[in-house]
Amino acid sequence: MNNPEYEARIEDVKRRAHGRWTEILGSLGVGEQILKKRNLPCPLCGGTDRFQYTDKFGEGNYHCRACGAGGGFKLLQAVTGLDFNTALKEVERVVGTSRPAPHVASPEPSAERMKALAKRLWEEATPVTPGDEVDRYLSGRRLALAHYPKVLRLHPALGYYEKDPTSGKSRKVAEYAAMLACIQGADGHAVTLHRTYLKDGRKANVSEAKKVLSSGINGASVRLFEPEHELAIAEGIETAMAVHLATGKPVWAGLNAGNLEKLWLPDSVQSICIYADNDAQADFDGQMFAFALARRLKKQEHQSGPRQVRVLLPKTPGTDWADVWLAKAEHASRTT
Incomplete structure (x- = not known):
């Protein structure tokens, strides 16, 4: 019970x-x-x-x-x-414990409050444009685009919070420009936001420069480019953009290895390439969850119809496809 x-x-x-x-x-x-x-x-x-x-x-x-x-x-x-x-x-x-006394509301924000917060932050943000903080950051990663996906936005001054180790309560310690990414569920509706805190064209030098606004994304993703019959999958947003620039394919970002295997994908997509991180120098999470997604997709063919599913890995241990793209772009700039 x-x-x-x-x-x-x-x-x-x-x-x-x-x-x-x-x-x-x-x-x-x-x-x-x-x-x-x-x-x-x-x-x-x-x-x-x-x-x-x-x-x-x-x-x-x-x-x-x-x-x-x-x-x-x-x-x-x-x-x-x-x-x-x-x-x-x-x-x-x-x-220690911070459990509330009986009949006292929990201090954790409700799902409704988190959705309202995500909506407010999204409305405070603006589309990414050339020369703004998000464009500077992505340009520094060699990921600049002439037109950025609508699911990315710039927040001009987003509060950065850290938990007090004694009280467990969050307190604002700074404000930074931030790249917001809309995370969408299976129905296409926004589930929450991903935040990348920025300073001087780089990730801010804080303990968690990248954060999801609330937990429980459970198969939702950042749909950077909409697919027709083909779709590429990557873990991080920057990695997904690198894959798009390298291949021209529409790409979605699963945001973390654990969420990768849970991703919801439309049945209309018949060719799926999973661009996994090479975690051979760590604990192989990138490979494990990428192949778990591939396995699940093949097992679901009785629902979706036949699918071509491939998993691709960078050759060098400890790298992802954003590293591969950056190395290629820097080599090209040195030889021109």
């Missing part, structure tokens, strides 16, 4: 633990060797070097080639032998 109060408690602890899992796990008895992000035997299923702790998404993330991926709670339980309720109490003891 669902217990809303207990579930709210779990979500509160997860929120407060986000970005702190390495510290939390270390303080609760998970050995330093496990947390060094090296290949090791899996604490859950053994082996020799199939496991790696990555904390890639700030949730104590790990990946095992045998038993799959997991997060901080699962890892803590595997190493210490604690049941989930005891593990929850231990993590809560480390991070």
Whole structure:
């Protein structure tokens, strides 16, 4: 039976633990060797070097080639032998609690408020034009276009917020120009916004220069160029634009590796090229989720009809297709 109060408690602890899992796990008895992000035997299923702790998404993330991926709670339980309720109490003891008293509204913004905020920010922004801050940033990445997609806009002074580690509350610490990208769901309606904070023609020098306004994009994407029968898929917005410039193909950006495999794509698209990041120097997330998307698309052919699906990877480990495009553009400028 669902217990809303207990579930709210779990979500509160997860929120407060986000970005702190390495510290939390270390303080609760998970050995330093496990947390060094090296290949090791899996604490859950053994082996020799199939496991790696990555904390890639700030949730104590790990990946095992045998038993799959997991997060901080699962890892803590595997190493210490604690049941989930005891593990929850231990993590809560480390991070504290900010749960509201009974019958007091949660401080988390509602979906309606977040949608209203996204709408307001979008209306404050303007289309990208040559010479503005977004154009300067993209030009510096060799991604300038004569006409930019309508799903990108420039916000002239967007607040940058950071969470106070003690109270857990967000506070505005600065304002920057920002590139806004509209994230659309399966019905074509805006789900939320992606923000890239900018300064002096570059990403702002802050801890999170790129942020999604709210969580739960769940298969939504930034539809930079509308497809007919062919569509290219990439992870980041800049990578998607690089693919478009290199190939002329319409491209959508899935924004992160985990969302890539969930992407909604129209049945009318019969040729799909997935331009994956080469994460061979990290934990292979780019490749894994790209092939997971390809596999899902092939399995759905009974609904969509036959499809040509390909996954393409840069040759150099640790690079994406934006890196490939930039290197090519810089080589061309040196030889002309």
